[in-house]
Amino acid sequence: MESGFLSAERSQGLIPQFMEKVLHLLNKYGRCSIPVGESITVHLKVTVNISEPPPVLDHDVPILIRDRVRPHHEWDLTTQQVLPYIDGFNPTCRIAVEADVEINLVKSCLQNLLHYNIIKIIPVFQYSNMYTVTSDIKKLYSDLQEQCVLSVAIKGHTLPRLRDIMTLYTSMTNGVTVKDLCCRYNPHGLKIDEKKLIQFGVVKNLIRVLRKYPIVVPSNSEPDPRLRSLYSLFDGLHCLDEICCKVGIGQSELEERIENDPNVRVCMK
Structure with a gap:
């Protein structure tokens, strides 16, 4: 408006060039500063809509x-x-x-x-946890080989073999806990730190945890009196990790109580 850039007849040939420059710079850098005349510069910037991160929970x-x-x-x-x-x-x-x-x-x-x-x-690391591989496991043979081997190695030992790392990852499935995996393969004997193995796999989305969600299914059986106060949390929306943090009880103890209560079932997902 100050310089008549859009309305002045002399500017008509400059407008297409100006628009092309704006388009190019915004696409390439997300911002531009373009002089218009002797004393005016047009500053434009593409704003980024950053979504609010999800709330952090006690057990995260x-x-x-x-x-x-x-x-x-x-x-x-x-x-x-x-x-x-x-x-x-x-x-x-x-x-x-x-x-x-x-x-x-x-x-x-x-x-x-x-x-x-x-x-x-x-997720919280526990030996009772179960994991399963994701479709990203193929990255272990393309982009993540060296980084993975260095990350999961036991400190002070020689580096593990990628084949052994892959064997451990692909053996993770529903029904197989980390404890089962350690008993079957002895990761330390393979120079692999099982905690770092799980940590690296989760961070890189090579594996995901299978969470346990208790659900009350009423029956004619007598409920465990130690669990009755927790029934409000057994709605399929609260995982064991969250419940353990809320009530201050160990997961193995809670799982044992749930197993002995005929009114409670556990959904894995």
Whole structure:
């Protein structure tokens, strides 16, 4: 409007060139600064719609997925307290206790780190967990060979063979727990750290956890009195990890009680 760029007759031949330049720069860089006349520059930028990260739950386990993060002193105080306890094994509720930070502040901090793609949320590691491979397992032979071998090796030992790593991954299926896998193959004898194996597989989406969801199915049998107070959580929407965190009970103990209660079934998904 100030220079009459769109309305002046002298500009008619310049407008197509201007529009082509805008299109090219926005597609290539997402922004542009184009001079129009002697004293005016048009600044344009494509805004990115970043979705809000999902809420972090008590039983969620954060893991750093960047090799380099900002220096410790550049973070806010809460993040400085929380970062040392993010190891891929501590769930959110434990991080809050260890860092001596109120759990809602820890969740907000982790959600912020998720937003900037610094961490990823993975399931709690337990030997009673069951996993299954995904279609991305083929990446192990194309893009991830060296990284995987280095990541799952036992510290201080020679590197494991890729064939043994693949054998362990492809043996993961419904009905086979991590404990079963260790008893059958002895990962340490293959120079493989089973915890790091699971961690790497989940982060790279080579495997996914099969979660257990208890569901109350009323029957004429007498319910276990120790479980009656938990029936409200046995609706197929709360997994065992979440329930264990909420009520402060070990998963093996809860599974034993569920197994002895004829009114409860477990759905795997």
